Amino acid sequence: xxxxxxxxxxxxxxxxxxxxxxxxxxxxxxxxxxxxxxxxxxxxxxxxxxxxxxxxxxxxxxxxxxxxxxxxxxxxxxxxxxxxxxxxxxxxxxxxxxxxxxxxxxxxxxxxxxxxxxxxxxxxxxxxxxxxxxxxxxxxxxxxxxxxxxxxxxxxxxxxxxxxxxxxxxxxxxxxxxxxxxxxxxxxxxxxxxxxxxxxxxxxxxxxxxxxxxxxxxxxxxxxxxxxxxxxxxxxxxxxxxxxxxxxxxxxxxxxxxxxxxxxxxxxxxxxxxxxxxxxxxxxxxxxxxxxxxxxxxxxxxxxxxxxxxxxxxxxxxxxxxxxxxxxxxxxxxxxxxxxxxxxxxxxxxxxxxxxxxxxxxxxxxxxxxxxxxxxxxxxxxxxxxxxxxxxxxxxxxxxxxxxxxxxxxxxxxxxxxxxxxxxxxxxxxxxxxxxxxxxxxxxxxxxxxxxxxxxxxxxxxxxxxxxxxxxxxxx
Numbered sequence: 001x002x003x004x005x006x007x008x009x010x011x012x013x014x015x016x017x018x019x020x021x022x023x024x025x026x027x028x029x030x031x032x033x034x035x036x037x038x039x040x041x042x043x044x045x046x047x048x049x050x051x052x053x054x055x056x057x058x059x060x061x062x063x064x065x066x067x068x069x070x071x072x073x074x075x076x077x078x079x080x081x082x083x084x085x086x087x088x089x090x091x092x093x094x095x096x097x098x099x100x101x102x103x104x105x106x107x108x109x110x111x112x113x114x115x116x117x118x119x120x121x122x123x124x125x126x127x128x129x130x131x132x133x134x135x136x137x138x139x140x141x142x143x144x145x146x147x148x149x150x151x152x153x154x155x156x157x158x159x160x161x162x163x164x165x166x167x168x169x170x171x172x173x174x175x176x177x178x179x180x181x182x183x184x185x186x187x188x189x190x191x192x193x194x195x196x197x198x199x200x201x202x203x204x205x206x207x208x209x210x211x212x213x214x215x216x217x218x219x220x221x222x223x224x225x226x227x228x229x230x231x232x233x234x235x236x237x238x239x240x241x242x243x244x245x246x247x248x249x250x251x252x253x254x255x256x257x258x259x260x261x262x263x264x265x266x267x268x269x270x271x272x273x274x275x276x277x278x279x280x281x282x283x284x285x286x287x288x289x290x291x292x293x294x295x296x297x298x299x300x301x302x303x304x305x306x307x308x309x310x311x312x313x314x315x316x317x318x319x320x321x322x323x324x325x326x327x328x329x330x331x332x333x334x335x336x337x338x339x340x341x342x343x344x345x346x347x348x349x350x351x352x353x354x355x356x357x358x359x360x361x362x363x364x365x366x367x368x369x370x371x372x373x374x375x376x377x378x379x380x381x382x383x384x385x386x387x388x389x390x391x392x393x394x395x396x397x398x399x400x401x402x403x404x405x406x407x408x409x410x411x412x413x414x415x416x417x418x419x420x421x422x423x424x425x426x427x428x429x430x431x432x433x434x435x436x437x438x439x440x441x442x443x444x445x446x447x448x449x450x451x452x453x454x455x456x457x458x459x460x461x462x463x464x465x466x467x468x469x470x471x472x473x474x475x476x
Contacts, residue, residue: 080145093143
């Protein structure tokens, strides 16, 4: 039977998720790690844990489980590649180790800086490469989310020998553990010694198979002893009843019932009196308070201009944005503007006017032209990934005249707001009753308004050759 001996707790950039019970048929152990200590990477690891829990792997057989995991990791790799592309200062990709045990078998899959091995009484069998990650290239490490392609997922199947350990540990700590010494009798003490110096992710399982007939023997013995005790009690009670007669027992039962009823009745009376006193105190407090109900928010909200840029052409498509840049289209040109420096990062000229500009995953932008050409560009530098021609006789216009700013997007709000764009005016109102609470007049007609940027708490609007940023502030 495979047992959990030791494991690390979640700390910093190392996150763990264990679904383990000693008599559970199938157990799951998920370990995550990232090279950089950053709140952004911790959120990414929490996202991966949440996606893994949603799989509900217990509903699949082992044959189905392997296909489900392959599809899951391929999809997760694309998602992480897109997410990490928003933070160029961080190492792109996560280290991940997933261990699944069922009866005497073990299934294992890993990415990045994790090492695994089988430790028996006389030797350590290394599973995979135990090299120091400092001497490996970025491609050799194989992080999850490092490549913009369908990755190869390899799920290994092992059988842990009887009285042997299965160890999963971060690669850098595996090197340190080898220096101390890896031995069957001292593995637990050596792991504790490393853990006292620094926090890291590890998992230690042990197979201590026991013969089934021995277990059944002790279970049978316990049942016999329990049955004998019950019979002895029944014999004693029967003797007492025969010797002293039925009256003493009947009197005892009647007295017990009467005392129980009296005790319950007194308890209920005491609780009722306490509740009456508390209710009276609450009524007294309410009568002394000024109970003015705030039917409208007491906070003041204001929109003001943060900055303005004069552009060299008229904007014809609503602005798009990500963490670093704003994407615009005017005529037959698409270009990207840096949010902080306010300069043009890249621009692309086409032979037909741009009709639609849309953000998609994997760090890319879709562009549709008036002549039916649709192409995919990189957000970082505008590099074209692919181009196809479609029959687009009728291109629908996607207006953004009405939008919402919810409590989830702006947690300082007392209630959700709606945003409406009319001519030269942008207004904010309460969804609850439609009351307009603030507005901004641009002086002349506004061409388009973006959706709410929850990172910078603002809107972007275009007006002829101008791009204007409107901050939305809660005045406390």
